[in-house]
Amino acid sequence: MCVTAVESRPDGGGTARTEDAAGEPGTNAGRRPFGALVMGYVALTKPRIIELLLITTVPVMFLAEQGVPNLWLVLATCFGGYLSAGGANALNMWYDRDIDALMDRTRNRPLVTGLISPTEGLVFGVALAVISTVWFGLLVNWLSAALSLGALLFYVVVYTMILKRRTAQNIVWGGIAGCLPVLIGWSSVTNSMSWAAVILFMVIFFWTPPHYWPLSMKVKDDYARAQIPMLPVIASNKVVAKQIVLYSWVMVGVSLLLQPLGYTGWFYTAVALLTGGFWLWEAHALQARAKSGVTGAKLKEMRLFHWSITYVSLLFVAVAVDPFLR
Secondary structure, rough: OOOOOOOOOOOOOOOOOOOOOOOOOOOOHHHHHHHHHHHHHHOOOOHHHHHHHHHHHHHHHHHHHHOOHHHHHHHHHHHHHHHHHHHHHHHHHHHHHHHOOOOOOOOOOHHHHHOHHHHHHHHHHHHHHHHHHHHHHHHHOOOHHHHHHHHHHHHHHHHHHHHOOOOOHHHHHOOHHHHHHHHHHHHHHHHOHHHHHHHHHHHHHHHHHHHHHHHHHOHHHHHHHOOOOHHHHHHHHHHHHHHHHHHHHHHHHHOOOOOOOOOHHHHHHHHHHHHHHHHHHHHHHHHHHHHHOHHHHHHHHHHHHHHHHHHHHHHHHHHHHHHHHH
C-alpha cells in the first residue's frame, strides 16, 4: 500500500516555503477588539479538530476501566488534551501562515489576517505545549504527559515542518499524531499500555488517509496553488480512490480484531460491522465514479468525508458502551 512521494521545492531549490502574500502580518493592539482577539486565539487551537480527538480519547477510558472512569480523571484528561492539541494547532498555523494565505479555506485564519501576530501565535503555542505537559504530569500521570508531548512534537515537527511540503505520504505518516490520543486515553486510566489501545491506534492510523483524501480531492486546487503535494494534487482521482479503498479495507479489518482478542463483546462488533460495511460501500462507490471519469460535483467525494466523521464517532461510542453489555 504505497503512496507516491514527491518533493515540493521552489524554483531556487530547497524546501518550498512560499512568501506570505500578505507579508508578515502586523497587528495594532489598540485596534483589536477584545472579543475578536479572544476568538482569534480560540481559532488558533482549531476546536473542531479537537472534538474528534476527544471522541477517540474518552471512550477508550471507558474500555480501559471496563466501566465508568473517575469523572475528575476524564475532565483532567480532556482539558489537558485540549491544551496540548490546541498548542500543536497554533504552532502548525504559525509555521504554515505563508501557505495559509494562498488557500481559500485558510486565508481568514488569524495569523494570516493579522488579528494575531506571528510572535503572539508562537508564544501562545509554546505556552500551551508547556502547560499541557505539566498538567498531564501532575494531574494525570507522566506516561500520558510524555505521549501528549510526543503527539504535539510529531504533528508540529514531523508532519508540519518535514512531511507536509515534501511528500504525498504527509497525511499517512503525519496522521500518527492524531492516533496518539487513543493511547493517552488508555494510559490516563491504567498508567500502562495494552494491545487494545494499540489496535484502536491502528484503526485511527488507517482511518486518517481515507478520511482526509476525499477532502483533499475537493480542495486540490488550493493545495496545488500552495505547492503542497497532497495525493490528489499529484495523482488522478482514479489512483486516489484506489488508495482510499485499500486503506478502508485494512481499517475495517483492524477494527474487528478487538472481539476475537477478548477486549470487546457483541455490541462493539455489531457496530463495527455495520458502520464499516457502509464505509466500504461508500468507498467503492467513490472508486466506481472515479473510474468512470466523473469529475466535479458529481464525484461526490465529500459524502465519504462526512461519513468518516460519523463512522469514527459511532465506532468509539460503541467502544464506550460495550463494557456495560458484556
